[in-house]
Amino acid sequence: MSLGLPSHLAPQAVSRWFVRGLHAIAFTTLSGALLITVAFQAANPQLVLWPAMIALLPMLAALWFADRTPTVFYSTAYLVVGAVCSFWFTATFYSQSVLLVASDAFSVALIKVALVMVGGPRGGVIKRVGWCVAGYITAEASVDAAVLLTGHTVEFDITTLLAFVVTTVVFVLNDRSRRLARRSQPLLHRAARDEELAAMRHRIEVKAAALMHDTVLSHLAAIANAADGPLHPALRAQVERDLEVLVGEEWLSDELLIADTDTQRDWRQSGLFAAIQETRAIGLEIASTGDLSAVARLDHETSYALGLAVKQCLVNVLRHADTNEAEVAVYGSEREISVMVIDTGRGFTETETSPDRLGLRQSVRRRIESVGGAVQVWSTPGRGTSIMIRVPAAQAQTNARGTA
Amino acid sequence: MSGRELTRQQLDPAGTTGTRALTATLAVGAVGYALIMTAISWREISHPVIATIAVVMLAASCLLLILASSPYRAPFTRGMHYVIQAGVLAAIALEAAGQSTPNALVTNDWGPIDLGVLIIALGPYRPARELAAAGAVAAIFIGFLTLVRAEHLLTQAPPFALVVVAITPMLALCFGGCVFSFGLVHSIQKWQRRALLASQNLVEELREGIARSVQQDRVTILSRDVLPFFSEILARDVIVPADRDRAREIADSIRSVMVAEFDRSWLENLIELAGGVGPGKAGAAAVVVDDPDRVASVMATDQRTAIRALLVAMIDFPDFDRRDLRIQLSKDGSGCRGRVAANLDITDHVLHSALAPYFAVMRAVFTDFQIDFVQPTLTLRFSYE
Numbered sequence: 001m002s003l004g005l006p007s008h009l010a011p012q013a014v015s016r017w018f019v020r021g022l023h024a025i026a027f028t029t030l031s032g033a034l035l036i037t038v039a040f041q042a043a044n045p046q047l048v049l050w051p052a053m054i055a056l057l058p059m060l061a062a063l064w065f066a067d068r069t070p071t072v073f074y075s076t077a078y079l080v081v082g083a084v085c086s087f088w089f090t091a092t093f094y095s096q097s098v099l100l101v102a103s104d105a106f107s108v109a110l111i112k113v114a115l116v117m118v119g120g121p122r123g124g125v126i127k128r129v130g131w132c133v134a135g136y137i138t139a140e141a142s143v144d145a146a147v148l149l150t151g152h153t154v155e156f157d158i159t160t161l162l163a164f165v166v167t168t169v170v171f172v173l174n175d176r177s178r179r180l181a182r183r184s185q186p187l188l189h190r191a192a193r194d195e196e197l198a199a200m201r202h203r204i205e206v207k208a209a210a211l212m213h214d215t216v217l218s219h220l221a222a223i224a225n226a227a228d229g230p231l232h233p234a235l236r237a238q239v240e241r242d243l244e245v246l247v248g249e250e251w252l253s254d255e256l257l258i259a260d261t262d263t264q265r266d267w268r269q270s271g272l273f274a275a276i277q278e279t280r281a282i283g284l285e286i287a288s289t290g291d292l293s294a295v296a297r298l299d300h301e302t303s304y305a306l307g308l309a310v311k312q313c314l315v316n317v318l319r320h321a322d323t324n325e326a327e328v329a330v331y332g333s334e335r336e337i338s339v340m341v342i343d344t345g346r347g348f349t350e351t352e353t354s355p356d357r358l359g360l361r362q363s364v365r366r367r368i369e370s371v372g373g374a375v376q377v378w379s380t381p382g383r384g385t386s387i388m389i390r391v392p393a394a395q396a397q398t399n400a401r402g403t404a
Numbered sequence: 405m406s407g408r409e410l411t412r413q414q415l416d417p418a419g420t421t422g423t424r425a426l427t428a429t430l431a432v433g434a435v436g437y438a439l440i441m442t443a444i445s446w447r448e449i450s451h452p453v454i455a456t457i458a459v460v461m462l463a464a465s466c467l468l469l470i471l472a473s474s475p476y477r478a479p480f481t482r483g484m485h486y487v488i489q490a491g492v493l494a495a496i497a498l499e500a501a502g503q504s505t506p507n508a509l510v511t512n513d514w515g516p517i518d519l520g521v522l523i524i525a526l527g528p529y530r531p532a533r534e535l536a537a538a539g540a541v542a543a544i545f546i547g548f549l550t551l552v553r554a555e556h557l558l559t560q561a562p563p564f565a566l567v568v569v570a571i572t573p574m575l576a577l578c579f580g581g582c583v584f585s586f587g588l589v590h591s592i593q594k595w596q597r598r599a600l601l602a603s604q605n606l607v608e609e610l611r612e613g614i615a616r617s618v619q620q621d622r623v624t625i626l627s628r629d630v631l632p633f634f635s636e637i638l639a640r641d642v643i644v645p646a647d648r649d650r651a652r653e654i655a656d657s658i659r660s661v662m663v664a665e666f667d668r669s670w671l672e673n674l675i676e677l678a679g680g681v682g683p684g685k686a687g688a689a690a691v692v693v694d695d696p697d698r699v700a701s702v703m704a705t706d707q708r709t710a711i712r713a714l715l716v717a718m719i720d721f722p723d724f725d726r727r728d729l730r731i732q733l734s735k736d737g738s739g740c741r742g743r744v745a746a747n748l749d750i751t752d753h754v755l756h757s758a759l760a761p762y763f764a765v766m767r768a769v770f771t772d773f774q775i776d777f778v779q780p781t782l783t784l785r786f787s788y789e
Contacts (some may be wrong), residue, residue: 004416005595013595017587025580036565043562106569113576159502160575166433166521173429177422184418184717184761189599191713195705196607197614198670202619204611207660212622217658221650231641239634293781362662385426 004185010178012122016070018171019119019128023067026117029110030060033089036107037154052092059114066119073119079134083142084213090146108157112139116164125175129168136164203370210367214240214308218315270295271307272339276328279314286314287327294332295339299394302371306339306391309375312363313341313387321345321385336373336392344384364389407426408768412528412585414479415592418761423528427473430525431466438462438495441514448503455502460497462518465491469522473529475512475764476775480529485666488526489538493545500549515759516546516570520577524584532586539578543571560772625661629654669700671731674712677725678719692726697735706769707788712764714744714784723749736787742770744784752777 018023034056041049062081066074090108115138120131144154219238226235276286295303298344310328317326323345331338364387365375373391413420437471438459442449449455465488471477472484496515519542523535550570552665554563561569633654637647672689693700703711718724728747733740749756765783767773770786777783 003678004419005592009591009595010419013588013591015704017584017591019584020587021584025576028576028579029572032568032576035568036572038566039562039568043565044560110572117580162437162517166430169429170426170524171434173426174423177426179422183758184713186707187717188418188713188761188765191716192599192705192709193603193606195670195709196603196710197610198613198673199705199710200611201614201618202605202670204615205665208618209623209665212658212662216626220630220655220658222650223637224648224655226643226648228643228645231637231643236638236641240639243631243634243638321769386707 004188010185011124014174014178015122015124015128018174019070019122020067020248022117022119022167023063026063026114027115028061029114030056030063033107033110033114036110047096049092051094052089055085055088055092056111059111063114070119070121072121074160075118075131078118079115079138082111082135083138086111086115086139087142087146090143091150094147094152106159108143109157112136112143112157112160113163115139116160116167125172128171132164132167132171136160206366206370210308210363213363214312268296271303271305272310272328272330272358273307275307275311275314278320279311282315282318283324284314285325286317289327289329291332292330293336294330297332297393298337298391302373302391302394305367305371306337306373306389309364309367309389310339310341312360313389316360317341317343317345317385320348322383332393334393336390338388338390341387341389342384347379347381347384349379349381405564409482410480410531410589410593411479412588412592414768415589415596417475417478417764420528421760421764424470424473424475427525427528428470430521431469434521434525435459435463435466438514439519439549440511445503445512452491453500453502454498458498458502458515461491461495461498462515465495466522469525473525475760475767478764478767480526482530482534485526485530485534485538488522489542493542496546497549500767501555510574513570516542516574517577519546520574520581523574523578524581527581527585532582532589535585536579536582539575539582541651543575546571546574625658629657667698669695669698669701671695671711671733674715675729675731678715692729693731693733695731695733697733697740698733699733699740702740703788704769710762710765710769711744714759714766717759717762718746718748721748721750739787739789741787742785744782746782747780748782749780752779755782 002117004010009072034053037049037052037056041047041053059078059082062074062078068074086108087112093108116132116134116135118131120127120134139160140157147154215238219235219242222235226232231239276288280286295306298306314326314328317323321343323343326341326343329340329342331340360377368375368389368391371391373389375390376388377385378388379385408414412423442455442459446452452591468484468491469488472488492515496513496519499513499515520539521537526535547567547570550567551563554566557566559566609727633647633650637643668689672693672695675689675692715729718729719726725747728745730743730745732743735741750758763773763775766786770788772785772787774785775782776785
């Protein structure tokens with residue numbers, strides 16, 4: 001999927017993570033200031049720098065709360081605590097030797113940057129810039145007050161100003177950058193949904209076409225081949241059922257296909273068994289071999305599709321293979337069930353069959369592919385045909401869906 | 405698209421088409437900062453030539469970044485990231501070499517801060533983890549350079565403090581950028597999972613309606629010929645020779661409708677159902693789509709979605725006529741090639757601002773995506789497996 005955040009979620013997510021990014025910067029600069037102070041204290045044991053280290057701790061704690069709960073209260077609390085702590089920190093540093101001040105104005109700048117990164121509660125560009133300005137003013141005011149109080153002169157600090165400018169620019173431009181996507185994003189989302197719907201419609205159409213082939217087309221063919229005279233009762237029953245099913249019921253909904261789950265596990269209730277019985281009734285001798293109970297591991301939809309597909313293969317044997325014997329062999333593995341339909345009839349070449357012959361393409365191949373299975377055909381003219389139909393077992397299917 | 409990286413550019417191509425302005429601003433700003441800081445500390449520079457080369461090196465890396473961040477050159481590769489990173493580290497080393505006077509102040513170095521700013525600029529294009537790793541490597545490099553210089557500096561500061569001073573701004577910017585990118589990528593992924601689920605649920609809810617409409621289509625076909633015929637035979641209960649011919653005739657006509665429907669791809673359906681000016685239902689696909697190898701069906705859902713969105717966006721343009729639209733798909737070795745050509749009565753600027761997000765998505769899901777616009781003809785070429 002290539003879908004970005006939709007317009008109603010994007011501003012919140014961008015705002016939330018922008019603030020967390022700012023807080024990551026603040027944590028790093030405060031940690032840096034702490035490390036620098038430790039380094040100075042260690043190198044100059046005669047100086048009294050430990051109060052500066054302690055000053056950083058409440059500020060780190062306030063930042064942690066402001067990061068966890070970005071509300072007006074916690075953000076304001078961070079600024080207030082930060083103002084006091086940066087005053088304390090600066091006063092500690094500036095009350096020491098002049099040389100120290102000259103070589104370490106930078107750790108003070110790091111604390112000021114941490115205040116500029118206050119972030120504040122969620123909101124748009126203006127609010128965000130507003131909090132940035134508040135952080136900047138607080139930082140400058142408290143630090144300058146400490147500098148003046150310790151008898152030094154205030155010097156312009158480019159680092160903090162730079163941090164303020166870069167943060168503002170990044171936020172404004174980042175917000176603008178999403179405008180382009182604001183128009184396209186809904187269209188992309190709609191396209192993705194339409195695509196899902198089209199795919200669903202296609203699956204249903206495959207099902208409908210296969211059903212139509214099995215019913216109406218098959219019975220029209222029966223009428224075309226019937227002898228003159230009274231309608232055969234079996235054909236009459238089938239035609240009546242066609243009318244009922246096609247017009248009367250919602251034949252494409254799954255309910256029609258659901259066999260009783262308890263009995264579905266029984267071979268005698270499986271689609272495959274029904275297919276074999278029905279084709280036997282119209283005169284084909286079928287030997288069924290292998291692990292017949294394996295078909296109980298199919299879900300209802302697959303079992304139904306497999307039954308109809310095998311029935312089509314068997315009907316093809318009777319119609320085209322010039323033989324009235326066939327074998328149906330079932331093999332079951334943990335992941336899939338294979339059914340082989342074998343005859344020793346006339347054989348054919350699949351590519352040479354007429355393109356409007358829908359039987360193998362439609363009722364077998366498409367139908368099996370629509371339930372995630374595969375069909376392989378081996379046929380040699382004059383020596384017979386073997387059709388291997390493989391469908392996923394219900395367990396394997398669930399797994400496959402889970403990992404997809 | 406299993407090879408897709410966890411970057412904002414690749415997860416949300418449409419949403420990141422506009423980020424280049426930010427990237428370019430930061431890159432230009434970084435060069436500006438380097439120039440200003442070099443001018444301010446000019447007196448501390450002992451080798452002006454090396455210092456100048458350092459700025460040029462930085463400018464070259466920034467230029468590379470601006471070029472590579474173009475949505476028309478997506479995706480931004482890891483190799484490109486490393487080249488830019490190496491360029492900036494070289495600039496940092498040259499900057500340090502140019503300032504080997506004892507009066508130099510570590511805080512006047514532009515290198516580490518610029519590197520941090522560039523890592524933020526790289527945020528939309530590379531995975532957060534890769535950026536963090538690059539930042540860590542850079543921190544070690546800058547720390548080492550600072551230690552080497554510390555011996556010659558006239559400062560009271562302990563060397564360890566100098567190292568922290570040198571690397572903290574860079575690391576802070578790097579972490580900030582990484583947290584922002586990581587968080588957004590995480591949000592996008594979460595949203596995508598939710599959107600997928602919601603869309604599946606919606607489709608499931610609409611399933612009944614779709615089934616009914618498909619059934620309605622079938623019944624319409626059947627009620628014209630089959631239903632009267634079946635009813636007549638049932639009523640008569642006798643088959644006469646004319647019935648056999650009629651049965652064959654109806655079966656043939658149904659079969660040909662079914663075959664035609666079956667051979668129609670999603671793309672042809674899309675063209676026939678889309679609005680706009682031009683040939684309507686039943687005619688448009690034959691004019692527009694040329695897919696002799698039937699490879700439209702090979703496209704993955706992502707790819708179909710991208711094409712669908714692009715076509716819908718194009719059809720929405722005023723004066724767009726489907727008669728001028730051509731879509732050719734063909735087999736090419738083991739993969740497939742596609743070509744979309746359309747006439748759009750718009751300027752180059754409008755094309756790029758209005759369609760850029762769709763182009764970005766196309767680029768993310770297809771390989772070798774190329775855009776060619778010679779007013780008024782827009783030609784897109786792409787390939788897929």
